[in-house]
Amino acid sequence: AQSVSQHNHHVILSEAASLELGCNYSYGGTVNLFWYVQYPGQHLQLLLKYFSGDPLVKGIKGFEAEFIKSKFSFNLRKPSVQWSDTAEYFCAVTQRGGNNRLAFGKGNQVVVIP
Amino acid sequence: GAVVSQHPSWVICKSGTSVKIECRSLDFQATTMFWYRQFPKQSLMLMATSNEGSKATYEQGVEKDKFLINHASLTLSTLTVTSAHPEDSSFYICSAPEQGAAKNIQYFGAGTRLSVL
Numbered sequence: 626a627q628s629v630s631q632h633n634h635h636v637i638l639s640e641a642a643s644l645e646l647g648c649n650y651s652y653g654g655t656v657n658l659f660w661y662v663q664y665p666g667q668h669l670q671l672l673l674k675y676f677s678g679d680p681l682v683k684g685i686k687g688f689e690a691e692f693i694k695s696k697f698s699f700n701l702r703k704p705s706v707q708w709s710d711t712a713e714y715f716c717a718v719t720q721r722g723g724n725n726r727l728a729f730g731k732g733n734q735v736v737v738i739p
Numbered sequence: 740g741a742v743v744s745q746h747p748s749w750v751i752c753k754s755g756t757s758v759k760i761e762c763r764s765l766d767f768q769a770t771t772m773f774w775y776r777q778f779p780k781q782s783l784m785l786m787a788t789s790n791e792g793s794k795a796t797y798e799q800g801v802e803k804d805k806f807l808i809n810h811a812s813l814t815l816s817t818l819t820v821t822s823a824h825p826e827d828s829s830f831y832i833c834s835a836p837e838q839g840a841a842k843n844i845q846y847f848g849a850g851t852r853l854s855v856l
Binding site: 629634657659661667668669670671674676715719721724725726727728729730731732734 | 743745771773775780781782783784785788832834836843844845846847848850
């Protein structure tokens with residue numbers, strides 16, 4: 626079964642600081658990778674995704690993530706965060722060609738201090 | 740993007756009663772929908788896959804008779820928590836993958852917070 630690891634559940638940083646959230650998965654087959662964001666009081670929204678091609682993917686709001694197959698990683702980055710980036714971030718994996726069952730990491734609670 | 744509507748957003752019930760939660764895909768059809776449970780400060784745990792016109796597929800450890808799932812149409816799946824107890828209190832979230840080229844992308848409802856007294 627797939628599993629997804631996210632470390633440092635709580636991240637607190639100041640505006641303009643850089644953010645990197647780690648995501649590692651364990652699955653031997655081909656996967657699709659996602660980062661979802663949940664702003665306070667809102668539903669989960671897709672931040673970015675990787676299916677194939679360029680391993681560096683760019684998402685909304687200045688976020689990007691890099692798929693490193695050899696490390697089974699899909700880390701999320703943003704060079705300069707804003708207060709509005711305060712949210713919970715979830716990494717998720719699904720088996721390519723499967724039935725779209727998503728396996729989620731535990732999430733990172735990110736708080737940006739103005 | 741596609742929209743998934745979940746209702747109600749919050750429900751409080753007495754122990755022993757049943758609660759129905761609805762999940763609707765508003766602008767697309769979904770032959771499959773997923774139901775998750777989220778505990779505080781924890782990840783989303785997949786409970787079951789709802790299949791239109793057929794039985795739901797439950798994850799290991801999820802009681803079928805406790806969490807009844809009905810996917811009667813291409814836009815509606817319901818989750819009924821039967822004989823709810825305080826330990827069933829949680830945040831329940833549904834999702835639906837869009838068909839076609841974007842079918843690998845799932846859209847999520849806003850969730851339902853269930854509090855069982």
